[in-house]
Amino acid sequence: MNITSSSVAIITGASSGIGxxxxxxxxxxxxxxVLVARRTELLNELVDQIRSNNGTALAIxxxxxVKSDAxxxxxxxxxxxxxxxxxxNNAGRGNRASVEDTTQEMLDSIFGVNVYxxxxxxxxxxxxxxxxxxxxxxxxxxxxxxxxxxxxxAYVAAKHACxxxxxxxxxxxxxxxxxxxxxxxxxVTTDWGAVTDGGPISDIFRGGIMKAKTIAQERGVxxxxxxxxxxxxxxxxxxxxxxxxxxVSDIFTHQGSHEQSVQLxxxxxxxxxxxxxxxxxxxxxxxxx
Numbered sequence: 001m002n003i004t005s006s007s008v009a010i011i012t013g014a015s016s017g018i019g020x021x022x023x024x025x026x027x028x029x030x031x032x033x034v035l036v037a038r039r040t041e042l043l044n045e046l047v048d049q050i051r052s053n054n055g056t057a058l059a060i061x062x063x064x065x066v067k068s069d070a071x072x073x074x075x076x077x078x079x080x081x082x083x084x085x086x087x088x089n090n091a092g093r094g095n096r097a098s099v100e101d102t103t104q105e106m107l108d109s110i111f112g113v114n115v116y117x118x119x120x121x122x123x124x125x126x127x128x129x130x131x132x133x134x135x136x137x138x139x140x141x142x143x144x145x146x147x148x149x150x151x152x153x154a155y156v157a158a159k160h161a162c163x164x165x166x167x168x169x170x171x172x173x174x175x176x177x178x179x180x181x182x183x184x185x186x187x188v189t190t191d192w193g194a195v196t197d198g199g200p201i202s203d204i205f206r207g208g209i210m211k212a213k214t215i216a217q218e219r220g221v222x223x224x225x226x227x228x229x230x231x232x233x234x235x236x237x238x239x240x241x242x243x244x245x246x247x248v249s250d251i252f253t254h255q256g257s258h259e260q261s262v263q264l265x266x267x268x269x270x271x272x273x274x275x276x277x278x279x280x281x282x283x284x285x286x287x288x289x
Contacts, residue, residue, distance in 0.1 A: 001085070001136050001179065001246055005030030008081040010073065012064050012121065013091030015042035017190035018140065021236035022088060027055035029240075034058045034077045034084075037091070064091050065112030070120035074128075083132065086243060087125045089118050090140045094155040094196035096204060098286065102154055106197050114158035118165050126178070133177030136243050139166045143186045143227075143254070146261040147271070150279055151286050152201050163250075170249060179246060183239055184261070186254040187229040207285030212277035224278040227254040 009026050013019040015037035023033045027050045035043050035057055043059035050057040058080055062069040077084050092114045095106050122137055129135030144152070145159035166182035173180055193202025209226070216223050235253045242251045252258040263271045272279075283289070 001134065001243060003029055003031060003086075003240070003244055007031045007085045008034070008077065008083055009086035009088065010034040010036060010077055010084055010121070010125070011088045011090055012036045012073075012117065013140075015039045015046065017192060018185070018188060018232045018235050018239075019088075019090040020046055021232040022090065022239065023050065023057070025233070025236050025240055026086075027057060028053070030055075031086070032056040032058075032081050034060060034073070034081075036060050036062050036064060036073050038063055063113075064089075064117040064121055065109075067116075067120045070117060071124050073121070074124035078128065084125050084128055085132075085134060086136050086138070087121060088138045088140070088239070089121055091117055092140060092142075092159075092192075094192060094201050095152050096196050096198040096201040097154070098151055099153050101198070107154055109197055110154040110158050111161075114155065115161045115165070118162060122169065129178045130176055135178040136246075137166075137169065137178065137180045138183060138239060138243060139180070140183045140185070140239075141166070143184050143252075143257050143261070145182070145184055146257075147264050149205075150282050151204050152196070155196070155201075167249075179248075181242055181248050181251060183235075183242070183251045183253065184257065185230075185235050186227040186257050188235050188253075189229050189231050204282050204285050208278050208282030211281030211284050215277040215280050219277070221277065222274070224275045225256070225260070226278070227257055230254060 009031050011019050011022050014023050014035035027033050040061045047057045047059045060073050062073050064070045095110050139162050141162040142159045144156045145163040148156050163182050166180050169180040194200045238253045242248045
């Protein structure tokens with residue numbers, strides 16, 4: 001779809017990371033951006049930054065895992081801008097826990113923000129988008145929505161749900177003028193891995209990668225194929241190009257991650273064997289071995 005100065009975009013999880021980069025880049029194109037997150041102070045700072053560059057922004061403090069909050073966000077957007085053209089469901093959070101250590105509270109939290117919010121926000125914007133016969137809904141999943149990683153199974157399951165939700169949504173929206181896309185980033189240089197429920201999952205990955213080198217050497221196997229990190233700005237640029245391109249089902253932000261997803265779909269066991277040193281290293285890190 002064409003992104004113009006008359007476009008209106010809602011971005012959840014907008015106070016930092018990819019969401020913040022999306023807000024800055026879209027507003028630079030003249031888009032009126034509605035910034036949604038729980039951290040009011042950071043939202044207001046971002047609004048000031050956008051307005052200082054002659055952009056148009058509205059901050060709404062909300063928890064989109066709560067249905068009434070999500071509906072309130074869309075209501076305020078329509079009251080202010082009369083329409084909504086783009087919804088980017090970017091809000092999300094990870095977890096750090098083995099399956100047996102995962103609590104009910106953790107499950108509720110992770111599925112609330114990563115899964116339930118998709119329904120709440122999408123259901124609220126669809127009547128307007130369908131009436132306009134125009135719109136784009138972009139859901140931010142992860143490469144963890146295509147494969148599994150140890151010690152964050154709640155997050156992995158939630159991101160698989162995000163991929164499935166988007167796939168189903170696309171089938172409901174055929175020939176309505178409304179499009180849906182899922183984004184599957186790998187590592188992005190944000191604070192995401194440091195603020196996961198149950199402690200920093202980044203520590204487990206970092207320790208696993210370090211130990212994997214020794215494990216691979218001891219076993220005489222190759223090091224696991226790992227993708228590099230990209231910046232939030234780079235991820236946001238790729239996502240915006242996807243919206244502009246139109247009719248894009250899955251977006252992979254990192255080189256090689258699409259090919260890995262294809263291998264996973266055709267031979268998961270073979271792919272998992274390649275990552276065995278990483279999985280073992282993460283086991284040792286988590287259990288303190």
